[in-house]
Amino acid sequence: MPVSVGTPAGPMPTTCGYCSPSGTRSITKSAAHAAGLSANQLSCEVYQKMIDRGWRRSGTWCYKPKLEASCCPSYTIKLDAENFKPSKSQRKLIHRWNRFICKDSESKPPPSTSKHMPFSLSNDIHAAEVGFCSNERPEHRFETILEPSSYSPEKFELYCKYQRDIHNDLKNTSSGFKRFLVDSPLLPAPIPYSSPPRPHLPTNYGSYHQLYKCDGKLIALGVIDILPSCVSSVYFMYDPEWEKFSLGKLSALREVSLASEIKASGAPGMTSLYMGFFIYSCPKMRYKGDYSPSYLVDPETYEWFPLESCIPLLEKYRYACFSRPDHSTVEPVDHDTLALPMDDPPDNLLSKVFLVRGIENNRITVIPVNESPYWDDDDIRRDVVGCISGLGEELATEIIFYLDG
Numbered sequence: 001m002p003v004s005v006g007t008p009a010g011p012m013p014t015t016c017g018y019c020s021p022s023g024t025r026s027i028t029k030s031a032a033h034a035a036g037l038s039a040n041q042l043s044c045e046v047y048q049k050m051i052d053r054g055w056r057r058s059g060t061w062c063y064k065p066k067l068e069a070s071c072c073p074s075y076t077i078k079l080d081a082e083n084f085k086p087s088k089s090q091r092k093l094i095h096r097w098n099r100f101i102c103k104d105s106e107s108k109p110p111p112s113t114s115k116h117m118p119f120s121l122s123n124d125i126h127a128a129e130v131g132f133c134s135n136e137r138p139e140h141r142f143e144t145i146l147e148p149s150s151y152s153p154e155k156f157e158l159y160c161k162y163q164r165d166i167h168n169d170l171k172n173t174s175s176g177f178k179r180f181l182v183d184s185p186l187l188p189a190p191i192p193y194s195s196p197p198r199p200h201l202p203t204n205y206g207s208y209h210q211l212y213k214c215d216g217k218l219i220a221l222g223v224i225d226i227l228p229s230c231v232s233s234v235y236f237m238y239d240p241e242w243e244k245f246s247l248g249k250l251s252a253l254r255e256v257s258l259a260s261e262i263k264a265s266g267a268p269g270m271t272s273l274y275m276g277f278f279i280y281s282c283p284k285m286r287y288k289g290d291y292s293p294s295y296l297v298d299p300e301t302y303e304w305f306p307l308e309s310c311i312p313l314l315e316k317y318r319y320a321c322f323s324r325p326d327h328s329t330v331e332p333v334d335h336d337t338l339a340l341p342m343d344d345p346p347d348n349l350l351s352k353v354f355l356v357r358g359i360e361n362n363r364i365t366v367i368p369v370n371e372s373p374y375w376d377d378d379d380i381r382r383d384v385v386g387c388i389s390g391l392g393e394e395l396a397t398e399i400i401f402y403l404d405g
């Protein structure tokens with residue numbers, strides 16, 4: 001079992017990237033994280049459990065938003081890949097793209113058969129692609145490549161163009177791009193397929209870049225994690241010149257198909273596509289609810305609730321608790337509460353939470369966190385206690401904390 005290691009962080013105010021005018025993001029004190037973990041390395045199993053408790057990652061920085069204290073609460077959303085039925089408009093997008101790539105009349109099946117040809121997501125999403133396309137002379141060469149996340153100047157150039165034209169963000173550096181979208185703490189591990197998978201499917205869990213190339217040019221890039229129970233979308237960027245094809249929506253359809261193709265090859269745990277956070281208060285982010293059936297994780301019990309059953313509460317409250325609707329609130333809690341002292345977890349838990357004491361000859365020695373000299377430092381104890389509470393009892397004992405003070 002690979003070891004997961006990271007530096008813990010406690011509750012903190014943060015920026016909200018959803019309601020501030022673009023280009024003027026400032027610390028508004030209107031959003032907050034309940035906990036953070038600057039991860040050195042994480043097993044994919046551990047990270048799967050983290051995102052099931054509302055965590056997310058940006059590079060190697062993992063964080064769990066504090067929904068009660070955020071102006072725009074962000075709920076973890078998952079789409080059931082096996083039972084996903086694309087809507088008529090989603091099917092249309094795929095057909096429009098395939099027609100654009102193939103163009104010539106040969107690629108169109110005769111009208112008599114096309115009417116009766118049942119739509120199959122896993123067939124139609126690949127239909128125009130190199131390696132799948134039955135048309136020998138398509139108008140364009142469309143290629144997708146799934147590769148472990150890595151840096152290239154071409155990817156960085158696409159990122160700058162996307163950030164500039166879509167997010168009005170001019171200050172991009174290659175080191176920032178690497179930190180945010182290339183670096184990952186996830187340790188690759190083999191996917192236990194029951195039979196050899198088709199060549200376009202990944203063999204390992206881990207962090208990937210999905211490249212979309214048209215006529216040899218990189219036109220879009222998806223950053224995704226492939227985990228034991230899900231494909232998790234981290235980020236998506238596209239060349240603004242291709243905006244009319246809704247590549248972001250096409251990428252979500254490709255990613256949900258990827259999850260079901262992995263499952264169909266005999267990895268039974270793979271059930272879902274995680275589309276990141278669902279932010280009801282931000283109309284631009286509501287499109288994630290257009291994929292069905294989707295579920296939101298409860299912010300207090302971490303059980304999954306069907307999205308439709310959550311909407312009435314989200315309409316009524318800013319912070320909605322689906323398991324205990326009476327916990328829902330309209331006003332964000334005061335940010336001063338972030339600084340309140342926190343109760344120490346019980347000793348029997350603390351004795352199972354470990355801290356790196358030293359690394360020598362490739363061996364790590366550890367010590368229970370409450371026996372370490374660091375435990376007497378109020379600031380460090382606050383970070384450790386906050387992180388334990390954000391991780392929950394089980395996960396807190398599966399991650400070794402590292403303090404490099």
Ligand SMILES: [Zn+2]
Nearest residue numbers: 016019071072
């Ligand atoms: Zn906000």
